[in-house]
Amino acid sequence: MGKYKMRVDLSVLDSLGINLYSNAAAVLSELVANAYDADATQVDIDWDRGDKVVVQDNGCGMSVKEMNERFLTVGYRKRDPKNEGNTSPTWGRQFMGRKGIGKLSVFSIANVVTVYSTKDGETHAFSIDVDDLREKIDKGEEYEPVDVTDVPSAYSTQGTVLELTSLRSKRMDLTINSLRKRLARRFDVLDQTPPTEGGFAIAINGNRINWVDRQELKNLQFIWEFGDDRLPASVLPKGIERFELPGVIDSSAGWKISGWFGTAKKPTDLTDDLEAGSLKNIIVLARKRPIQEGIIEKLDFSRVFGNYVTGQIEADFLDDNDLDDIATSDRQRLIEDDPRVQALQDFLRKAFVSAADTWSERRPKKEVPDVMDRYPKIREWVDGLDDYQKQYAETMVGTIASLDFEPGAEEQRTDLFRSGILAFARVGLRKATSDLDALSKVTAEDILPLLGKQAEYEAGLWVDILKSRVEAIEQFQHLANENEKERVLQEHLFDHLWLLDASWERAVGSDHMEQSLKRMAAGEFDLDQAGMNARDRIDIRYATTGGKHIIxxxxxxxxxxxxxxxxxxxxxxxxxxxxxxxxxGVEDPDIEVVFVLGKPPRVTAAVPQKDKDYIDWSLAMINGRIRQYDQLITNALAQYEEYLKASAQARQLDELLGSIEDSPKPGDGDADEHEAAS
Structure with a gap:
């Protein structure tokens, strides 16, 4: 009989070994977990994608009996009280492994696996060839791994060595840097506890994995930490804002979590690292290793905040030895209907809502200094506002600056700056603090629709209130020639009925009604009666406003x-x-007739009233009134004096908006330097 025996079904080998793991990082995670459970203080990975991979630890090692019972027995449950129990014998570590199938993962990246293990000064080794293993299984025969007697001296030290050869190239396509970054995220063992105190170090090609390999940390702006555990300040960016969250989910059940989640400045900071993979998720660990690769998508959380989040949560209660095993075989997902999983998801969802509110309030403030440097005209605009307006303007500008756009779409931020500043200026004219407060508290979700409302804001502020009115009124200021007055009024009056009556702010015209009235005028009126020709007689307009019909x-x-x-x-x-x-279908309409004249009308009838009284009586009969050219100009200048004062501000605003469009976009300078270098 052979020295080593291995019993495994072909279906188990395929589904839980060769086909379960899709990349080398996940496989090596299983081997690192085994080293941790073996009380190792160091595990070294020698990574040579073209030839072989060697994983060596300085743990307790295995005897021949233990190699057969533990490594070669698929489904060996080390946590069973009849086996090894819940913790390691030397350092009292909670075992990471549970199902006893992780060892099969090596066959997903290597066709030949050789195991060397040294315990109490004795080294034993065997080799497994997957092709030979499959052949024996097909024949229904027991497989005997090859006894290896030629042990390299480097492999005869205390601990266990796995040498993986005949590698599957498609699953080995990882650089050393990529492997370091991925393993750094899969284990909560980056502290610097000395080996003599039970510390655990992972090294790749002689270099220990450390906090620098945690790529997501360097891009964080804000971080929320659970319970009393805190990341070292030295591993976080300068200026990061830190917040505390409770870590107790259910005190009666003893369910609590530690760890953190944080937000990056831009979503692309979490997705552009091809080596580390997507960082835009929260890994859930139990017993210092992953039990669910990502949980954000399980939280039913749709706010923009979720696109900026990364993190690591440790929840040991999900892998309680006294409760059901709820992890899938590859430890990438959890059984979702378990009460523990549902409690964790509810807890994190509430934490996300709280953090998102804080993020929406604090994030714009961090963006303001950079915006002011990039857009000097915006700084001038903010500095020129009244003191009570400045804080609101800065919040609004910061919110727009903090939005993330797809590459090549940065002009959308320029559009938002224009829309936001126009909206702010419009509200600012009313000096309504409550409106400013509402405008400055818009979140990213609220402000994005402004992209579709820029024309509306332009019409509301620039065209309808400032630009058109100021231009129209300014043309009246220096008119002395009668013909000029008539020409200017003909050009502007019918498009600006507010010149006739300030209450006609939103008067709306109708071409169809005007044409009907003109046809009636041309066909029914005696042209000689007023002493004018037909062309002059029918210069009329129709409009409605506030339920009133105006001719x-x-x-x-x-x-x-x-x-x-x-x-x-x-x-x-x-x-x-x-x-x-x-x-x-309009009954009893309110109709008003307005005549615009150069001079007061004549009174030729023999009447007992004074001319003015007779004129007023005559107009009352038709619900009419008269406006004179000079009167309109005088009233317009008086009633809209505030807009004339605002014209200087309008010109400044025009310069500001133009400067935003002309300002260099992020990266423009780099492009120019590149072209110059070329």
Whole structure:
């Protein structure tokens, strides 16, 4: 009989060994866990993808009997009280291994595995060839690993060595740096506890894995830590903000967690490291090794915050030896309907909500200094605001600056800056602190839709309130020539009915109604009555605002019509409009007729009233009124003086928005330097 025996079904070999593990990092994690359970203080991995991989530890080693019972027996449960129990004999470590199948993982990356183990000064070794193993299994025969008697001197020291050869190249496509980074994330053993006190070190090609290999740490802006455990400040970026969260999930059950999660400055900081793989997840560990590779997607958490998160949570209660085993065979997932898993997910979901609120408040503030340096005009704009407005403006600017965009889409941030500043300026005109407060508290989720509202903001502030009004009013300021006054009013009046009445802020015109009224005017009115030709007579507009229907007729500046003619003319307009509206189902409409004249109308009828009283009476008959050119200009200048004052600010705002578009984008300088170097 042979010295070594191995019993395993072909289905077990394939499903739990060759096909279960897809990459070398996961396989080597199993071997590192075995070394940890064997009370090793050091495990060395010699990594040569083209030839072989050697994993050597200085643990307790195995006798021939133990090699057969523990290593060669698939499904050996070391935690069983009849076997080794729950903790290691020397350092009292809680065993990482549980199912007894991790050893099969080596066959997913190597066709030949040789095991050397030294205990109490005696070294024993065997070799397994997967092809020979499969052949024996197919024949229903017991497989006997080859007894190896030629032991290299380097392998005869205390501990165990696994030599993997005939490597499967497709699953070995990892660089040394990539392996270091991936293993660093899979074990919570990076502290510097001395070997004499039970410390545990992992080295690859002679270099120990350390905190530097934890790539996600160097990009963190904020970190939330559970319970009393804290990461060393020396391994975190300068200026990082740290927050505490409770670590007790269920005190009666003894369920608690330690560890941390944090947010990077940009989501790409967690996805661009090809060697370390995607860092945008939270690994859950139990007994210092992974039990679930990522848990964020299980939290039903849809806020933008989730795209910036990475972390490591240790929850030993998920791998309690006295409770059911809820880890899948590859230790990448958990059985989700278990109460422990559900409790952890609920707990983390609440922690995420709390952290997301803090993040939304604090993150914009960290972005402000960088924005001010990149956009000097924005700094000037903020500095020029009233003191009570500055904090709100900085928060808004910081929120926009903190958003992350796809490569090549940085111009979207420029659009948001424009929209945000325009919205802020519009609110600022009203000096409403509550509105400013609401505007500055928008989150990333709230502000992204502004991309689709830029035109609305432009119309609301720049065109509708400042630019168009200031330009229209400024053209009236220096007009003396009568013909000029008429020309300017003809050009602007019908597009700016607020010049006639400040309450007509949102007057809306109708081309169809105007054409109907013009046809009636041309066909029904006596052209000689007012002493004008047809073209002048029908210069009218129709608009509605606030439930009122308005007819406006613009007369030539030098014409002085008779008030009776205006009364008849306005009455016909009103009757005609009433008929059109009745056909549309509008009963008893509120109709107003406005005549714009260069001079007051004449009174030629023999009446006992004063001319002014007769004119007022005549207009009241048709619900009409008269506005004169000069009066409009004077009123406009008086009523909109605040907008004239704002015109200087408007010009400054225009310069600011232009400077944002012209400002260099992140990376532009690097490109220029590259071109210069070329």
């Amino acid at each position: 406006v007729e613009l007369k030539r500046y030098n014409v002085k019509p008779d008030i009776d003619d205006l009364k008849v003319q306005g009455g016909k307009y009103a009757v005609a409009l009433q008929k059109v509206l009745a056909a549309q």
